[in-house]
Amino acid sequence: MFHTISQPMRDRMNDLEAKDSQDRIDGTPRLQRLRQITHDTGKFIALLAATVPPGHIIEIGTSAGYSTMWLTLAGRETGRTVTTFELLEEKVKLAQETFQRAEVEPLVELIVGDARDYLPTYKDIAFCFLDAEKDVYHACYEAVVPNLVKGGLLVADNAINHQEVLKPMLNRALEDDRVDALIVPIGNGQLMCRKR
Numbered sequence: 083m084f085h086t087i088s089q090p091m092r093d094r095m096n097d098l099e100a101k102d103s104q105d106r107i108d109g110t111p112r113l114q115r116l117r118q119i120t121h122d123t124g125k126f127i128a129l130l131a132a133t134v135p136p137g138h139i140i141e142i143g144t145s146a147g148y149s150t151m152w153l154t155l156a157g158r159e160t161g162r163t164v165t166t167f168e169l170l171e172e173k174v175k176l177a178q179e180t181f182q183r184a185e186v187e188p189l190v191e192l193i194v195g196d197a198r199d200y201l202p203t204y205k206d207i208a209f210c211f212l213d214a215e216k217d218v219y220h221a222c223y224e225a226v227v228p229n230l231v232k233g234g235l236l237v238a239d240n241a242i243n244h245q246e247v248l249k250p251m252l253n254r255a256l257e258d259d260r261v262d263a264l265i266v267p268i269g270n271g272q273l274m275c276r277k278r
């Protein structure tokens with residue numbers, strides 16, 4: 083799958099990786115930063131999303147579309163689009179630029195707004211990547227899990243570097259008998275839940 087990364091996509095990934103690193107060095111205010119997943123995390127979610135049963139691939143927290151590009155690799159391979167939710171206008175513009183430059187526009191549906199307003203209508207979710215503000219993780223988890231297909235996956239970023247603030251949600255997932263769950267030490271730590 084990784085050998086299908088086109089030159090335009092590779093170029094945009096490289097640009098966004100450089101911008102994200104520079105933002106961290108510059109001390110750019112938090113809401114303006116891209117706060118992307120790591121390269122390894124991108125590979126991890128792409129590989130996982132390519133293995134799930136039929137159903138929707140969704141993402142909560144687009145930012146500039148870096149993680150979305152990784153998910154489109156799985157989408158292309160399995161004949162699916164990726165639906166991604168983003169709240170902030172400024173990030174939406176960057177993401178639109180990303181999808182255009184990387185030539186993946188036909189593979190992405192970008193929804194502008196609070197994901198929590200839309201999630202109850204998203205049935206048959208096969209893969210969900212959760213990477214939004216930490217205070218919405220728990221609500222998103224509770225909205226997504228009932229709508230996951232059997233064998234579907236929910237993966238949430240920051241399960242190790244924001245372990246304290248996410249503790250109630252992480253404990254809920256690790257003890258939830260609707261899913262099998264594990265925290266994987268890739269990138270900032272990935273909570274991985276598979277629907278039973």
Ligand SMILES: C[S@@+](CC[C@H](N)C(=O)[O-])C[C@H]1O[C@@H](n2cnc3c(N)ncnc32)[C@H](O)[C@@H]1O
Nearest residue numbers: 117118119143145148149168169196197214215
């Ligand atoms: C950590 S960044 C996402 C980074 C992105 N997944 C990547 O790796 O390229 C979190 C993003 O989620 C967005 N966000 C936060 N809460 C949201 C919500 N309730 N619905 C939709 N987007 C949200 C923020 O505006 C921000 O752009």
